[in-house]
Amino acid sequence: MQTTIQQDATHQLPQAVEPRNPGMELDLDWVQAVQANTSAIERRAKTLPGRRSVKKEHQAAWLLKAISLIDLTTLSGDxxxxxxxxxxxxxxxxxREELLxxxxxxxxxxxxxCVYHDMIETAVTALDGTGIPVAAVSTGFPAGLSPFHLRVEEIRQSVAAGAAEIDIVITRRHVLQGNWQALYDEMKAFREACGDAHVKAILATGELGTLRNVxxxxxxxxxxxxxxxxxSTGKESVNATLPVSLVMIRAIRxxxxRTGYRVGYKPAGGISKAKDALVYLSLIKDELGDRWLQPDLFRFGASSLLGDIERQLEHRVTGKYSAGHRHAIG
Incomplete structure (x- = not known):
């Protein structure tokens, strides 16, 4: 079975693996030159589920890889x-250990x-010594419309509580109004507030209007x-889709x-089936290459996805599908 998953205590902390993206000056000429051929993007995305067929032990290896890339998430009011x-x-x-x-x-x-700020301390304590980082959603998640100074302070408080990664939400109106300087300044302030913690910028792509805006x-x-x-935050009516993913991945490329710095990608919301995870992994492999198939550069924002992957792996080992309730997540 061909798969590589490092086991050292810090392997999943991005700052221990890849030089961080330091950013650059806002290049409005580059931004304004962006084009997106929506029909071509959608045609390409439509072909993705049928382009690769991963079977038997290869499928098991890819699903095990997918597990190592999941931000296991609970973001509920209760x-x-x-x-x-x-x-x-x-x-x-x-x-289950016997399956592994x-x-x-x-x-x-x-x-x-991945949790809300209020649960960071609980998660950090529960994961002590495992090397598994805690990510926290921040900046008035999911709408991102609380006062700016409170959003910045929320980041600082989450980092102080032990979060190694911060998932921030951008102000969508900056994109819809084409105010790229405001978006740049906001994102830069969020990055500075994170300090050594890594920052994931949630675009809420379902609310940005066009693929060009994405x-x-x-x-x-x-x-x-x-x-x-x-x-996505996972709270929008439209979350991760293949056309949006293709656009964002090509922006990363x-x-x-242009800069020599690798930036990670995280699709979130609506990815609940093992077969969907395989499509996303093959897309990353095709468009960005194997280097991006590591936890410091690719994550799934998901909860129920893990349960379906576990069912598929159990079928691989035993030849039988188990009931979904046997694979509870939280």
Whole structure:
């Protein structure tokens, strides 16, 4: 089974693996020159699910890789310490030990745990010594419309509480109004408030109007120093889609070609089936290459995805599908 998942204590902390994107001056000429051929993008995206067929032991290897890339997430109004502790236990042991032993992958964990600020301390304590980072959503998530100084302070408080990664939300009206300087300044302030913690910029692509806007917003956030760009909060009516992912991934590729810095990508919302994870992994491999198939450069924002992957792996080992309720997440 061909898959590579490092097991050292800090392998999933992005700052331990890849030089951080320092950002650059806002290049409005580059931003304004962006074009997006929507019909061509949609045609390309439509072909993706049928282009690669991963079977048998290769499928198992790719699904195990997907587990290592999941930001296991709970972002509900009724979150409790108990739920977060159970989620952390699942992150540490995402698949039954006997299955992992059979597959030769003992010690596999998810990429991170993602929670609201109020649950950071609980998650950090539960994950102590595991090397699994805690990510926190911030800046008035999910709308991002609280006063600016409070959004910045929320980042600082989350970092002080122990979050190693901060998922921020941008102000969508900056994109819709074409105010790229305001978006750049906002993102740069958020990056500075994060300090050593890595920052994922949530674009809320379902609310940006056009694929061209998605491309421009991706570029501006990377210019301002985003370590990751992320599709969605998971709370919009439209979350991660293949056309949006293709646009954001190509923006990442253009930025890398221009600057030499790799920026990560995180699709979030609506990715709940193992077969969907395989499509996204193949898209990343085709468009960006194997280097991006590591936790410091690619994450799934998901919760129920892990349960379906576990069912597929159990079928691989036993030849039988188990009931979904046997794979509770939190």
């Amino acid at each position: 979150d409790t310490e108990g739920r977060v502790k159970r989620l952390c236990a699942k992150a540490k042991q995402p698949v 032993e059979t597959l030769g992958m003992s010690g596999l964990t998810t990429g991170a745990i 491309y421009k917003a991706s570029l501006v956030c990377m210019m301002a120093g985003a370590d990751f760009i992320k599709t 253009d930025y890398y070609d």
